[in-house]
Amino acid sequence: MRFRDRQQPDPAARVQPRRRLSPVHQQHVPLLEPGQHLRPARRRAAQQPRHRRRRTAWSHYDVAWEEGLAAARGWAAEHGHLLAPLDATFQGAKVGIFLKNARAAARKAQENEQRRAEGLPVQSSAGALSDERREQLEEIDASWCPSWPVTWQRCFHLVRMHLDAGEALPTEAGDVVRQGEDLGRWVQSVRYGWDQLTTVQQWMCEQVLGIEPASEDEKPKPRRTQADKWAMNYEAAKQYYEREGHLQVPRKHVERIVGEDQEEREHKLGARIPRLQLFIEPWNTASCRTAERAGYVREGLLRSWQQVGEERRDMYVYAMVATARG
Structure with missing residues (x-):
């Protein structure tokens, strides 16, 4: 009995096992210029043949941060600061929302550091801003994350820029409007609400801008x-x-x-007094007669209207309208 000769596989034709790659490659992603995004680069890389593609592990979180940072850098270059309002955009990128989220992450990191300093446990560090990213934003504008409202710090910066240009301090509402902020109105609010400011804010306004608190005679009623x-x-x-x-x-x-x-x-x-109302419990007939003598008219019964003790009770509603009074 003859056996069929089996075809021996060619050793050279064997599929070589693919080299296992590390999930994270130590490859530096360069910082982008303002307005430059990574999406076109990733799209061009995907159009290349597979053997020519760069084997790089892209992190969507890192890409989003780099794009937001580049947009923030471009917005600051145009406006002179990084205190953007919430609706601020730069070439389609939502800079205001990016900075709002970054400030929230920075405050969480600060709270975690304070708890560690006090010896208290820290539940989670997720969502906290890293020191590296905080330094990147501080390189653009050191006052990007103030302890008080961002609107106040933005007006302070605009008034300082106005004074640095050799202009006089605006004191009346509507005198100077920059980047949508009424600087004169802000100066008035600072002078009238001086006691509501922190010690640091008072020092900044007095020493840097030359603003003095308003006297009692100057304050409006x-x-x-x-x-x-x-x-x-x-x-x-x-x-x-x-x-x-x-x-x-x-x-x-x-x-x-x-x-x-x-x-x-x-x-x-x-x-x-266009309308007066009374709510009386149905059992209180004396109060009902008093209300009717005073000119009130019963309009109906409100079931389970008011909480009295541990139960809800019905109430008669009496009303007197201005048209009935002449």
Whole structure:
């Protein structure tokens, strides 16, 4: 019995095992010039034949950082600082969002360092900005991540640039507007709110910009809050009720009251109270009769309206509108 001769494989034709590559190659990625991106380079590399491609492990996080850093460097070259607003862009790159995220990462790294210094445990370092990346941003602008709001630091920098150009310090709103910031209005806010600034901010404004705090005579009168207006309207309504015995105030009636500063003020009480409401529990018939005698009208029952103790209770709603008062 003859056996069929088996064809012996050619040793030269054997598939050579592919050399295993390290997942991370120690290859330096050069810093890009402003406006230059890595996406075109990666696209051109993908179009090359496989045996000619550069065997480089691209990290999407590193690529995103390099692109954002290049855009931030270009934006700072145009504007003279790295205190970009949130909607700032440079050649399509969202510089404002990139810097916002970088500041959040820098603050997290600072919090971790403070906890280590105090001997407290650090839960995680994920999302914290590395020292190398922080130094890269500080090389562009040392004040890129202030301890106070970025808007305040941006206006401070613009006023300093304005003074360095030989111009006078703007003191009125609308005098000087740079990069969308009203420098005169900012100077006024600094002078009027001097006590609200930190010691470092006060030193910067006084020593660098020559801004002095406003005196009590220069400060405008504080605006009345909604709580203050409500308190004065309540006093006017109370005074009218004690005199007339009801709150059916004519629409054009003006009530004069004396405030805590001993100044008489006029209140258009009829216009100030377009609608009054009362909520009374159904069992409280005495309060219902009192409300009806005062001119209130029952509008309906609100089921499970108000929390009283550990349960919710029904409430009658009574109302008096200005049209019914004349």
